[in-house]
Amino acid sequence: MDTQSPGFGGAEAEAEARTLDAADPGHRHLFLVPPAEGGRYPEVAYLAGNSLGLQPRATREELLADLDAWRRLGVEGHLEAERPWLPYHELLTAPAARLVGARPAETVVMNSLTVNLHLLMVSFYRPAGERTRIVIEDSAFPSDSYAVRSQARFHGLDPDTAVVRLRPRPGEDTLRTQDVLDFLAAEGHTVALLLLGGVNYLTGELMDIPAITAAGRAAGAVVGWDLAHAAGNVPLALHDWDVDFAAWCSYKYLNSGPGALGGVFVHERHLGDPALPRFEGWWSTDAATRFEMTPVSRPPATVDAWQISNPPIFAMGPVRTSLELFDSVGMPALRERSLRLTGYLERLLDEVTADRPLTVVTPRDPARRGCQLSVRIGGGSANELTKRLRHEHGVIADAREPDIVRFAPVPLYSTYHDCWRVADALAATVEVNR
Ligand SMILES: Cc1ncc(COP(=O)(O)O)c(C=O)c1O
Numbered sequence: 001m002d003t004q005s006p007g008f009g010g011a012e013a014e015a016e017a018r019t020l021d022a023a024d025p026g027h028r029h030l031f032l033v034p035p036a037e038g039g040r041y042p043e044v045a046y047l048a049g050n051s052l053g054l055q056p057r058a059t060r061e062e063l064l065a066d067l068d069a070w071r072r073l074g075v076e077g078h079l080e081a082e083r084p085w086l087p088y089h090e091l092l093t094a095p096a097a098r099l100v101g102a103r104p105a106e107t108v109v110m111n112s113l114t115v116n117l118h119l120l121m122v123s124f125y126r127p128a129g130e131r132t133r134i135v136i137e138d139s140a141f142p143s144d145s146y147a148v149r150s151q152a153r154f155h156g157l158d159p160d161t162a163v164v165r166l167r168p169r170p171g172e173d174t175l176r177t178q179d180v181l182d183f184l185a186a187e188g189h190t191v192a193l194l195l196l197g198g199v200n201y202l203t204g205e206l207m208d209i210p211a212i213t214a215a216g217r218a219a220g221a222v223v224g225w226d227l228a229h230a231a232g233n234v235p236l237a238l239h240d241w242d243v244d245f246a247a248w249c250s251y252k253y254l255n256s257g258p259g260a261l262g263g264v265f266v267h268e269r270h271l272g273d274p275a276l277p278r279f280e281g282w283w284s285t286d287a288a289t290r291f292e293m294t295p296v297s298r299p300p301a302t303v304d305a306w307q308i309s310n311p312p313i314f315a316m317g318p319v320r321t322s323l324e325l326f327d328s329v330g331m332p333a334l335r336e337r338s339l340r341l342t343g344y345l346e347r348l349l350d351e352v353t354a355d356r357p358l359t360v361v362t363p364r365d366p367a368r369r370g371c372q373l374s375v376r377i378g379g380g381s382a383n384e385l386t387k388r389l390r391h392e393h394g395v396i397a398d399a400r401e402p403d404i405v406r407f408a409p410v411p412l413y414s415t416y417h418d419c420w421r422v423a424d425a426l427a428a429t430v431e432v433n434r
Pocket of ligand 1: 112114229
């Protein structure tokens with residue numbers, strides 16, 4: 001419940017947020033923001049786009065058009081729909097490639113993130129001799145940890161020794177690039193696969209992807225990246241950075257809906273390599289000969305060879321709509337706004353956290369983070385605080401127990417006023433130190 005008091009920083013602080021919004025409005029008008037259902041403001045302050053992005057207004061129309069094609073055309077929609085279903089996934093290839101700095105042949109949208117990580121590890125985790133280890137960060141998202149451990153077991157290895165977890169230095173929250181490089185220089189000869197999060201899901205730390213990729217590859221390892229929290233959040237140049245492979249989801253910054261399809265990148269030096277093992281299905285074979293129904297596949301020399309099944313068209317539509325939006329706004333402009341908006345939230349959090357048991361654990365250097373700021377709460381529960389922010393102030397953030405609350409001002413649709421509401425809600429909810 002919001003009171004009618006002037007709030008954090010007084011009326012001037014709130015007015016400043018409104019002024020900044022007028023000057024730097026972003027693209028909120030293209031999105032549907034959940035209503036607040038009571039309280040002082042009509043909409044929630046939505047800071048959870050790092051978990052699930054908001055719905056673009058265009059998505060419903062586009063989905064309805066695809067549904068309508070099915071109603072009108074039945075099976076003939078495969079060839080005769082306005083956007084024929086057989087080659088539908090190709091509509092997503094070029095915009096996805098632009099988003100991550102890849103060539104179209106290197107990019108495909110398919111499946112979910114963890115499924116794709118497994119399919120990529122089938123090809124790129126090939127333990128041999130003393131080179132058997134998979135390196136992840138200790139604070140990797142649990143799904144990645146489970147995936148790499150199960151891959152180690154699949155190869156008959158003990159996951160407790162095959163999986164190495166890189167930890168920050170004692171007393172620190174984030175990994176230092178130099179420590180990763182030093183580890184690779186010392187132990188890189190034992191590493192088969194380095195698989196890190198481009199932006200860490202918990203701390204919001206943006207890794208130095210080009211430097212770590214170069215060091216990993218120089219050490220003879222394959223380097224893959226989980227870009228769940230990076231795609232649509234920070235500019236990427238996967239081809240130029242020589243990344244071996246990457247995968248991401250589309251339900252966070254790409255706003256394509258819960259459980260949306262993920263994206264995959266495989267560097268062109270691996271495309272068409274007949275020595276790479278790969279799981280196949282009928283969508284792995286060359287589209288031109290797919291319906292010749294031959295018993296042996298003829299995979300194209302593109303990442304499409306990693307596809308297996310025919311794609312779910314109604315799940316592809318929202319990704320296509322979202323990628324069109326990213327194409328029209330452009331990552332450089334989004335990054336600029338992201339730096340302004342996140343910098344503003346950081347300034348407010350500095351004031352709120354100064355005399356409260358709250359610490360921002362995300363790196364202060366804007367070059368080492370995307371738009372997420374993670375706050376550690378001393379002596380309290382992240383879940384409880386997040387619930388109070390939601391129910392007493394209409395601020396939607398997300399909790400990672402035991403003690404991290406994540407706030408993501410998303411440059412497409414978040415506002416300066418949303419950021420002010422975060423500070424206002426935290427100031428009202430968390431008692432000052434005694
Ligand atoms: C970093 C990271 N990796 C993997 C996953 C799991 O994704 P999926 O359920 O699409 O496999 C998530 C989900 O939020 C994530 O944040």
